Amino acid sequence: MRITFLGTGTSHGVPMIGCDCPVCRSDDPKNTRTRSSVYIETGESRILIDTTPEMRIQMLREDISRVDAILFTHSHADHIFGLDDVRRFNDFNRCALPCYGNDVTLRDIRRSFEYVFVPTQIGGGKPSLDLIAVNGPFTAAGISVIPIKVKHGKLDVLGYRIGDFAYVTDVSFIPETSLDLLENLNTLVLGVIRPKPHETHLSLGEGVELVEMLQPKRAYFTHIAHQLDHQSTNAILPQHIRLAYDGLQIDV
Secondary structure, eight states: OOEEEEOOTTTTTTTTTTTOOTTTOOOOOOOOOHHHHHHHHETTTEEEOOOOTHHHHHHHHHTOOOOOOOOOSSOOHHHHHGGGGHHHHHHOSSSSSEEEEOOHHHHHHHHHHHGGGGGOOOSSOEEEOEEEEEEEEEEEEEEEEEEEEEEHHHHHHHEEEEETTEEEEEEBBHHHHHTTSSSSSSSEEEEEEEOOOOOOSSSSSHHHHHHHHHOOEEEEEEEOOTTSOHHHHHHHSSSEOOOOOOTEEEEE
16 A cells, blocks of 8 residues: 655644744755645555545645545545545546545535535546445445544544554544554554644644554554644654655555
8 A cells, every 4th residue: 555645734824924034035845835635556446545635736746547436534625625636537447536524524515515415517627435334344435444533623523444454633632442453553643733832733742652552563644734844843753754845655
């Protein structure tokens, strides 16, 4: 299984608009972060997690021409607002694209993209989507997926486990029952936003503590804000924990 980090930034992205901090003005390309998403290739299946506002740019950058299914973590703008651009994948697949998420996420997608689900004039194009509610383990594009319920502040969001890989972003608390689903991992991708505590995200220290408790073979932090410089942060992290960056590819 190959994982491509399409984006690794928080909701503002990095650089942030109007910010002159050292990270936002950095020459290191690993400090340039589009909104967070990953692309998973396993066997003959291609799965996308979340559709960011930069999805089109991310797909062109990584030369991606195929998506078989989309897993949504939640419905915040930085995770769904690129959804219209998936209509290009309808051209290749010639069928509605399966989209998985919890009931709240799918409700919000129907509201935010109402034109997709009602009759409209011919021309202009719109995506063809099959929204599928996640209520337990499921199969997407022939791949077994285990949903992981976590908290993003007060909001219920989903992480996902595929084999020995798990992706959990936008998280501030993981219930005990979900922690059990994150044991014995090869690779954990975890949302960590900044050094200081945050109401709806894990801080850097909290992320490290959680990784040490779960003991995956390796972990990557994503959904990173401009308070974390790539090189200097990696220098203080344990060797099995790294900051991810846009375009990073790993094999699991």
